[in-house]
Amino acid sequence: MGTWDTGHFDNDSAADFSGRLDDAPEAERPALIRQALELAIAADFLDSDEAAEAVASAALIGSQCPGGEPVTTAYGPKEPLPALPTDLRPLAVKALDAVLGENSEMRELWEGDETWTAGIVRLREVLGAAGA
Template sequence: MGTWDIGHFDNDTAADFCGDLDDLPQHERPGLIREQFLAVTGTGGEFLDSDDAARAVAAAALVAAQCPGGDPVTTPYSPDEPLPELPTDLRPLAIQALDRVFGPESELVELWDETNSGGPWREGVLRLRGVIAAATDRPCGIVDL
């Protein structure tokens, strides 16, 4: 995992995902975001690859940016092309994907737990989840850290 900071786009996988978004026509971009969430939520209890998880976190950051209280995505590693308004049905999928990222058998969590930056990384991802949950009128719940 080529990672240079704790931001949602501060790794090679997320930056590549954003490049993939830029390569698509605008109307197809929400579909790629949905695919990232489904790739993660469809793993069940299987081992979750860090690349799939990193793409899902980046996709969730894009969804959260369009939610009330969401932070705008301003990093140079995010998509260069503007995203269309994303469908609100992506929000519950984003929450499910982030819950899976924090679930058992998640390589991304294991990798962050091996660093001194694991706590701040978790806080950032949990903030995304909270923003998205508030926008879906669903309780944020407790994620076992």
């Protein structure tokens, strides 16, 4: 995974996921987000590419929550997302827990980087406060 910064979309996997969302019909985008979250939750060992897609998905969900940060990076989706189902919020929290868990390659790669960890924790808090 090529990574250039600590943001939720600042890696090749998240940027590619954004491209797949843009290429999908609008009605199918929530299902792609759900799939990325469920894959992360179900993984025995979460590889960094799958984790990056889960984090990007959680960021997109969080952007539609009260207090959430809009996704303004050039590496996020260019096409607007429909209103995402609120039942994705608890899945996003579980996926972020998996990303931060002991069986996560992404956590291993970012271990000791307080900026990255704080960004994930802040996103989790927004999702949790929104009723996850």
